[in-house]
Amino acid sequence: MSISFDNSYARLPEGFFARQAPVPVATPRIVALNRDLAAELGIDPDALTAEVLAGNEVPEGAEPLAQLYAGHQFGNFVPQLGDGRAILLGEGIDTKGNRRDIQLKGSGRTPFSRGGDGRAWLGPVMREYVVSEAMHALGIPTTRALAAVTTGEDVIRERVLPGAVLTRVAASHLRVGTFQVFASRGQTDALRDLTAHAIARHYPDAQGPLDLLSAVVERQAELIAAWMSVGFIHGVMNTDNMAISGETIDYGPCAFMDAYHPNTVFSSIDQMGRYAFQNQPNMAVWNLAQLASALLPLIDEDDDKAIELAEDRLHAFPDLFGAAWARRFRAKLGLTTEEPGDGALIQALLSRMAASQADFTNTFRALSTGDASSHLTDAGAWESWAPDWRARLERQGTDGDAVMRAANPAVIPRNHRIEEAIQAGVAGDFAPFHKLNDVLARPFDDGPETADFAKPPRPEERVMRTFCGT
Numbered sequence: 001m002s003i004s005f006d007n008s009y010a011r012l013p014e015g016f017f018a019r020q021a022p023v024p025v026a027t028p029r030i031v032a033l034n035r036d037l038a039a040e041l042g043i044d045p046d047a048l049t050a051e052v053l054a055g056n057e058v059p060e061g062a063e064p065l066a067q068l069y070a071g072h073q074f075g076n077f078v079p080q081l082g083d084g085r086a087i088l089l090g091e092g093i094d095t096k097g098n099r100r101d102i103q104l105k106g107s108g109r110t111p112f113s114r115g116g117d118g119r120a121w122l123g124p125v126m127r128e129y130v131v132s133e134a135m136h137a138l139g140i141p142t143t144r145a146l147a148a149v150t151t152g153e154d155v156i157r158e159r160v161l162p163g164a165v166l167t168r169v170a171a172s173h174l175r176v177g178t179f180q181v182f183a184s185r186g187q188t189d190a191l192r193d194l195t196a197h198a199i200a201r202h203y204p205d206a207q208g209p210l211d212l213l214s215a216v217v218e219r220q221a222e223l224i225a226a227w228m229s230v231g232f233i234h235g236v237m238n239t240d241n242m243a244i245s246g247e248t249i250d251y252g253p254c255a256f257m258d259a260y261h262p263n264t265v266f267s268s269i270d271q272m273g274r275y276a277f278q279n280q281p282n283m284a285v286w287n288l289a290q291l292a293s294a295l296l297p298l299i300d301e302d303d304d305k306a307i308e309l310a311e312d313r314l315h316a317f318p319d320l321f322g323a324a325w326a327r328r329f330r331a332k333l334g335l336t337t338e339e340p341g342d343g344a345l346i347q348a349l350l351s352r353m354a355a356s357q358a359d360f361t362n363t364f365r366a367l368s369t370g371d372a373s374s375h376l377t378d379a380g381a382w383e384s385w386a387p388d389w390r391a392r393l394e395r396q397g398t399d400g401d402a403v404m405r406a407a408n409p410a411v412i413p414r415n416h417r418i419e420e421a422i423q424a425g426v427a428g429d430f431a432p433f434h435k436l437n438d439v440l441a442r443p444f445d446d447g448p449e450t451a452d453f454a455k456p457p458r459p460e461e462r463v464m465r466t467f468c469g470t
Contacts, residue, residue, distance in 0.1 A: 002060075003043055003061060003062070003092045003102070004061075004093045005059075005063075005091065005092055006090075006091055006092075006093055007061075007062075007090040007091050008200075008201065009065070009067070009088065009091065009101075009172075010063040012194070013190065013193065015187070015190060016068055016190070016193075017066060017067050017068055017088075018065060018082075018110060018111045018112070019065050020064055020065060020110045021055075021064045022055025022058070022064060022104050022107035022108055023107060023109065024054070024055065024056040025054045025151035025152060025153055025163065025165070026152040027151070028050035028053065028054030028056060028149045028151055028165070029152070030048075030147065030148075031122075031126075031147075031149060031150055031164070031430055032129055032147060032148045032434070032437070033045060033048060033053075033146075033147045034133070034144070037144055037145075037169065039095075040094055041092050041094045041100060041102075041146070041169065042092070042093070042095045043092070048146075050149050053104075053165065054165050055087065055104050055107045055165065061090065062090040062102075063089075063090050064088065065087070066083035066086065066087060066088070066111065066112055067083050067088060067173055067178070068112065068181055069081055069082055069175050069177035069178040069181050070177045070180040070181035070184055071175070071176070071239045071240025071241075072177075072180075072238055072239040072240075072290060073238045073240070074238065074269075074270070077180075077184070079181070079184055079185075080112070080181065081112065081114075081177060081181075082111070083110055083112055084109075084110055084112045084116050084118060085105065085106055085110070085113065085116060085118040085120060086103050086104065086105045086106070086107060086110075087103065087104045089102045089103065089104060090102060098171070099171070099172075100169050100170065100171065101168075101169065101170045101171070101172055101173050102146070102167065102168075102169055103167070103168045103169075104165055104166075104168075105125070105167075105168050106119050106163070106164060106165040117156070119151075119155045119163050120155070120163065120164055120165065121155040121157060121161040121162060121164060122150060122161065122163070122422070122425055122426060123161070123422045123425075123426070124252065124467075124468075125148050125164035125165065125166045126148060126164075126418070126422050126425055127251060127254075127422065127466075128166055128168070128251040129145040129148050129166060129437070130418055130421065130433070130437060130440065131254060132145050132168075132248070133145050133437060133440065133441070134412065134413045134440040134441075134443065135232075137440060137441050137442070137443050138230055138409060139226075140227070140230070140232075141219075141226070141245075141246050141247045142247050142249075143168050143169060143170040143243075143247055143249050144168070144170070145166060145167070145168060145169075146168070146169050148164060148165070148166050148167075149164060149165050149167075150162055150163065150164050151163035151164060151165060162426060170243070171245040171247055172198075172201055172202065172245050173243070173249070174194075174201070174202075174244050175239065175241070175243055175249075176239040176240070176242045176288075176290055177238075177242075178194060178244075179191065179194060179195075179244075179291055179294040180239060180290060180291075180294050182294075183293070183296075183297065188297050188298070191294070191295075191297065191298060192298060195208075195212060195298060198212060198244055199212055202245050203215040203216075208298070208299075209298040209299050210295075210299055210309055210310070210313055212295070213288075213291060213292055213310060213314070216244045216288065216291060217288055217313060217314065217320065218320055219244075220246060220288060220317070221284070221320035221321040221324055222246065222320075222324045223246050223248065223284075224284045225321055225324035225325040225328055226324075226328065227248070228280065228281070228325060229328035229329060229332065229407070230409065231360040231361060231412070232257075233254060233255050233256070233264060233266055233275070233277050233280070234248070234275060234280065235255065235270060236250065236253055236267060236269070236270070236468065237274075237275045237280065237284070238287075239291075242284070242287045244291070252466075252467075253266060253267035253270070253466040253467055253468050254266075254267075254466065255466050256360075256361070256412045256413055256414060257360045258359055258361075258414060258415070258457060258462070259358065259359060259456070260350070260353045260357065260359070260360040260363070261277075261357065262277055262354060263276050263278060264277045265277075266465060266466045267468075268465045268466065268468075269468060281325075284317070285317050288314055289314060292310040292313070292314055293310075295310065296310060326338075326342060326346070328407065331403050332346075332364050332404065332407045333345070333346065333349070333367065333389060333400065333404070334367065334368070334393060334398075334399065334401065334403045334404040335396065335400060335403070336398060336403055337395075337396045339392065345385075345388060345389060345392060348385050349385055349389075352381040352382070352385060353375075355377075355378065355381065356375065356378060356381065357377075358375040359375060361408070361409060362375060362454065362456065363376075364404075364407075364408040365404075365409070365410055367404050367408070368404040368408065373386070405444060406444065409443040409444055410443065410444060410445060410450055411439055411440060411450050411453045411454050412440075413436070413440055414456070414457065415457070415462075415463035415466065416461040416462065416463050417436055418436070418463075419463050420432055421433040421436050439453045440453075
């Protein structure tokens with residue numbers, strides 16, 4: 001198998017990682033292979049054998065390693081985390097000249113496993129495959145899934161479960177927590193090396209740490225606005241789960257909302273609602289403040305001046321996020337121009353949806369089909385809002401139908417569909433998994449094939465809690 005590896009992270013000082021080969025598994029079998037992504041990476045998909053994708057065989061040119069990082073987990077700083085169940089094989093250069101990490105997730109213990117088994121069970125691997133590829137199809141920056149394989153070995157969680165490995169592709173795996181680990185140790189030289197590496201890899205126009213901070217702030221503002229526009233809840237927005245590239249990373253207890261409410265939480269470990277749907281912009285700022293704090297030693301020798309300069313860059317987030325959020329939600333209402341009252345118009349609809357527990361995806365999609373009123377339990381709620389919306393469309397001179405259809409997906413990865421696919425997969429039947437991926441690859445298409453996947457869950461099908469899988 002030929003991969004054009006050029007492993008820039010492996011050329012950083014040894015303290016950035018631990019060199020570690022994947023731990024072989026018993027009898028790997030391919031569950032899913034993303035042939036289109038393989039071609040994009042310049043890899044012959046037929047050369048991607050189960051042995052390679054499970055880590056039993058390491059491709060020529062790979063330099064396997066586990067990355068070091070720290071992180072705030074639910075607000076509490078953990079000074080050393082790192083890849084406890086993932087191995088970065090290396091960096092490939094894709095057909096467009098972009099550098100892409102290729103990582104095996106669930107590939108065995110590393111020096112950063114902290115007592116864990118280093119493995120993944122099949123459910124979270126299938127979930128990440130489905131959701132990350134669905135996010136890509138929705139046009140939202142994300143890590144990608146190249147493959148999923150079963151290992152032929154059991155994993156012990158609450159019960160005995162089948163093991164699996166996910167091959168994940170990312171612009172990089174540099175996280176806010178990667179900066180935090182060196183800052184917390186006072187390793188300024190390492191922090192400087194990391195900053196130079198991050199700038200060269202992601203933001204080559206940046207002139208230093210302040211420009212890097214600004215670039216990450218801008219990317220995250222756009223990313224979180226994109227999440228909000230499709231009702232996505234990450235579920236575990238710790239600083240070790242925020243990629244500085246601006247990609248969505250680490251699909252653990254994530255979920256897409258069915259019934260809309262701004263306080264919605266799915267994650268089983270988010271007991272206080274820290275990462276509830278409506279809190280995600282604030283949590284992004286909190287995480288970015290931790291990145292800024294880590295960069296302070298590089299910004300200025302004078303602590304007070306460094307803080308002032310960093311805060312100035314952080315304070316750009318609200319306006320950047322507000323503009324991105326308004327742009328996306330205007331499109332969801334079919335609006336192609338800007339007016340001062342647009343924000344109030346959008347919020348008025350959202351408040352009515354929350355009161356009705358209306359399905360987030362289907363209500364917005366129904367704006368272009370003419371039956372959105374059926375999703376609000378109070379008929380008066382629609383009649384008190386729709387005239388203002390119609391008047392707004394008239395003022396711009398278009399009905400906005402094409403804009404709405406391009407902004408409002410018909411199908412999303414609904415929890416109950418993912419769980420249905422996982423349960424079937426655990427039993428050895430991957431047909432529902434493949435069908436779900438096929439439908440989600442075309443999220444804006446209507447038709448008989450997608451109709452069932454657009455339906456919200458029946459009461460007995462609702463999945464109210466999602467889990468990390470570790």
